[in-house]
Amino acid sequence: xxxxxxxxxxxxxxxxxQAIRVCINRYMALCDxxxxxxxxxxxxxxxxxxxxxxxxxxxxAASFGGYRGxxxxxxxxxxxxxTPAHFALNVHFLTSEVIEMEGEIxxxxxxxxxxxxxxxxxxxxxAARLRVRFACEEGQWRMAHFQTENLFSRPTGPWNSEAxxxxxxxx
Numbered sequence: 001x002x003x004x005x006x007x008x009x010x011x012x013x014x015x016x017x018q019a020i021r022v023c024i025n026r027y028m029a030l031c032d033x034x035x036x037x038x039x040x041x042x043x044x045x046x047x048x049x050x051x052x053x054x055x056x057x058x059x060x061a062a063s064f065g066g067y068r069g070x071x072x073x074x075x076x077x078x079x080x081x082x083t084p085a086h087f088a089l090n091v092h093f094l095t096s097e098v099i100e101m102e103g104e105i106x107x108x109x110x111x112x113x114x115x116x117x118x119x120x121x122x123x124x125x126x127a128a129r130l131r132v133r134f135a136c137e138e139g140q141w142r143m144a145h146f147q148t149e150n151l152f153s154r155p156t157g158p159w160n161s162e163a164x165x166x167x168x169x170x171x
Contacts, residue, residue: 017099019141020106020134027143028092034077035085044074048137048144056149060128064148089117089159094130106134106141112148115159123158127151 023046030043047053053073055064067073080086096111114126133145 013101016101016106016136016141020099020108021097023134023141023143024094024108024110024132028094032090032092034080034087034090036081036083038077038081040074040078040081043077044070046142047073047146048135048142051142051144051146053143053146054148056147059150059153060148084119086119087116088119088121089115089123091115104136105144108132108134111151117159121158123156124153125156126153 027043027046030038030046047070049070050068051070051073052066052068053076054066055061067076091114093113093115094110095113097108098110099106099108108130109132110130112126112128112130114128115123116126117123128148128150131147131149132143134141135144136142137144
């Protein structure tokens with residue numbers, strides 16, 4: 001391989017990894033605000049036609065189960081799209097990112113923290129390990145196999161408080 005071809009191949013890896021980041025970021029942003037107005041076609045379109053979405057481990061397998069195909073995954077998310085919204089507040093945080101390219105496949109791994117308050121006012125904290133295989137379909141990187149495995153979960157008090165922020169006193 002020539003030096004130029006080698007540089008082009010390395011650049012393609014970086015561009016693919018960035019497209020994968022954009023895909024997972026958009027997924028999390030849409031999941032943060034799942035309600036009756038969520039663009040379900042856009043959300044489902046982040047998955048390949050024959051994608052798999054699955055909860056792993058005892059807790060997530062029982063709570064979420066698994067779904068095969070873009071339509072089934074979209075239908076699962078549609079159950080959250082109601083009024084009043086299931087989530088009054090929902091924020092996903094991703095960390096510990098690793099994205100490895102294996103030819104035309106990308107495999108991303110993250111640790112996710114999810115802070116949620118539900119319509120009934122209850123709040124919950126979840127941590128999960130994500131392993132997501134991506135494939136380029138119709139010129140767009142999409143999720144082909146999404147796995148989420150619970151690390152811990154617990155109910156908690158309300159996330160948002162009107163209490164003033166604790167800052168040092170000014171001189």
